[in-house]
Amino acid sequence: MxxxxxxxxxxxxxxxxxxxxxxxxxxxxxxxxxxxxxxxxxxxxxxxxxxxxxxxxxxxxxxxxxxxxxxxxxxxxxxxxxxxxxxxxxxxxxxxxxxxxxxxxxxxxxxxxxxxxxxxxxxxxxxxxxxxxxxxxxxxxxxxxxxxxxxxxxxxxxxxxxxxxxxxxxxxxxxxxxxxxxxxxxxxxxxxxxxxxxxxxxxxxxHDRMNRAHAVVGCLAIFVLWPVNVVLAGFFKKMKFHVAASVLLLVFLLVAYLLGGLTSAEYNRSKSHRTPHQITAYLTLLPLFLTALLPIPPISRLSSFTPRLHTPLVSSTFVLLVLSGGLGLHLAMQSRPIILIYTAVALIVFAFCFLLQTCIRRRGSAHQRSRAGHEDEQGLMGLKARFAGEHRSRSRAESVESCESGTSSGNGKGVFGGGTMPGPQYLLNMHPGVPVHRW
Missing domain, CATH: 2.60.40.1210 (Cellobiose dehydrogenase, cytochrome domain)
Structure with a gap:
C-alpha cells in the first residue's frame, strides 16, 4: 500500500x-x-x-x-x-x-x-x-x-x-x-x-507629454531666454529689445506654471500642492510680478529708490526658479545623471549672468550710457547757445554805445561805420569796427 x-x-x-x-x-x-x-x-x-x-x-x-x-x-x-x-x-x-x-x-x-x-x-x-x-x-x-x-x-x-x-x-x-x-x-x-x-x-x-512640456518650457525660459535678456539689457541701446524679450520670458514662465498645475493633478504626491517644488514655485511669483510691475510709470515714479529694486528682484527670481526646477526633478523621480546635468547647467548660467550683471553695474548699460551722452550733448549745446546769446547781446550794446558816443562828440561831426562794421572811410582807417570820423 x-x-x-x-x-x-x-x-x-x-x-x-x-x-x-x-x-x-x-x-x-x-x-x-x-x-x-x-x-x-x-x-x-x-x-x-x-x-x-x-x-x-x-x-x-x-x-x-x-x-x-x-x-x-x-x-x-x-x-x-x-x-x-x-x-x-x-x-x-x-x-x-x-x-x-x-x-x-x-x-x-x-x-x-x-x-x-x-x-x-x-x-x-x-x-x-x-x-x-x-x-x-x-x-x-x-x-x-x-x-x-x-x-x-x-x-x-x-x-x-x-x-x-x-x-x-x-x-x-x-x-x-x-x-x-x-x-x-x-x-x-x-x-x-x-x-x-x-x-x-x-x-x-x-507618452507623458504634459510633464515633459512643463520641464522643457521651464528650462528654455531659465537657461536660454533669461541670459539672452540680460545681454539685450546690457549691450543694446534700444530698450524695446529688452522689453520684448522680457514679455516673451514671462509668457514662457506662465505656460510652464500652467502645465505644472495640470500635471500636479495626475499624481498623489502633488495633488495637495504642498511639495517643496510647488511651494518654491509659488514663492517665485512674488518677485517675478514685482519685477514686471516696476517699469509702469506710476510705480517707477514713486521714489528715486524704486528703480534700484530691479536688480535684486531679478536675481532673487532667477535663484528661486532654478531651485524650484531642481526640486521638480526630484519630485518627478528623475535619475541622478539628469539631476547632475541640470545642476551643472544651472551653475554655468548663474555664473554667466552674475559676471554680466557685475560688468553692467560698473560700466552702466548701453542704454544708460547712450542716454547720459545724449544729455551731456544737450547740455553742451545749451551752454553754447547761452554764450552765443550773451555775445550777441554784448556786441549790440557796444555798437549802440559807440553810435551814441560818436554822434555827440566834437563840433557836431557825424560818425560812420559805428559798431563792428567798417565805415565809408575804410581805406583811410584800415581797421574795421573802429569808428571813422568825418573831416
Missing part, C-alpha cells in the same frame, strides 16, 4: 499540471508576462487566487475594469530589500495615479519572490475582492474587461503600499472569460499561452 501511495505522489510531482487549479490565463510573449486567475467557487468570501510573473520593471500592474477610472488594480514593485514583491491594491477615480485601497484583504503566499534572473513571481489570494467602490467583478461574464501596465525601467524599492509611482511606460487591454476561471480555489501554476483571454490590440507606448 505504501508503495502505491509513493508512486502516486511521484507521478503528481512529475506532472504538476495535473493538480493545478482551474484558471483563465493572460500571457504576453514579448515580456513573458503571465497573469492566471482562479475564481474560487467553494468559498463564502469570494476568494480570488492568482499567479503573476513578469520582468522586474519599476512596477507592473493588473486591473479589473475598462480603464484606470474606478478599476481595482494590483500594483507590484520590489520590496525595500529587493528580495520579495510588494503588492498594493489600489483604486483610481480618474486617469491618474491610483491610491492604496486598504479595504482589500490580500495575502501573499510562500511562492512570492524575485528570482535570480530578475523576474517578479507573485502567488496570492485576495479576500472580498469582487466588489469595490464604483465597480465589481462580474464572475458570470465571458468577456470581463481587464487592463495591464508596465512602469519605466528605473526601480521603486519600497514596502510602502502607497509608494509614489512614475507614469506607466506601456499599457494594454484584454478580456477574460470568468467562466473559464471558476473552479475549486487554488493558486494557478505556470503557463505560457492564452487561456480564456482575448487581447484587444497590442501593447501601447505611453
Amino acid at each position: 505504501e508503495r502505491i501511495v509513493f508512486a502516486v505522489l511521484a507521478v503528481l510531482a512529475a506532472f504538476p499540471t495535473l493538480i493545478q487549479a482551474q484558471a483563465a490565463t493572460f500571457y504576453l510573449p514579448e515580456t513573458e508576462t503571465q497573469f492566471s486567475l482562479n475564481v474560487a467557487n467553494d468559498t463564502d468570501n469570494g476568494d480570488l487566487f492568482f499567479r503573476f510573473t513578469s520582468p522586474a520593471y519599476s512596477w507592473v500592474s493588473i486591473g479589473f475594469g475598462k480603464s484606470m477610472k474606478d478599476s481595482l488594480m494590483f500594483i507590484m514593485y520590489p520590496s525595500e530589500d529587493g528580495k520579495t514583491v510588494t503588492v498594493s491594491p489600489r483604486l483610481s477615480t480618474s486617469n491618474s495615479e491610483p491610491s492604496f485601497y486598504p479595504d482589500t484583504q490580500l495575502d501573499l503566499l510562500p511562492g512570492t519572490t524575485i528570482t535570480s534572473d530578475g523576474m517578479f513571481v507573485v502567488e496570492a489570494v485576495c479576500h472580498y475582492c469582487r466588489v469595490w467602490p464604483n465597480g465589481a467583478l462580474d464572475t458570470e461574464s465571458t468577456a470581463q474587461p481587464m487592463i495591464y501596465a508596465f512602469g519605466p525601467g528605473r526601480r521603486i524599492m519600497s514596502n510602502d503600499k502607497n509608494a509614489a509611482l512614475k507614469r506607466h511606460h506601456k499599457y494594454g487591454r484584454f478580456t477574460m472569460d470568468m467562466l473559464q476561471a471558476r473552479g475549486p480555489g487554488g493558486v494557478p501554476g505556470p503557463e505560457s499561452k492564452l487561456n480564456g483571454v482575448t487581447l484587444e490590440g497590442g501593447m501601447k507606448k505611453d
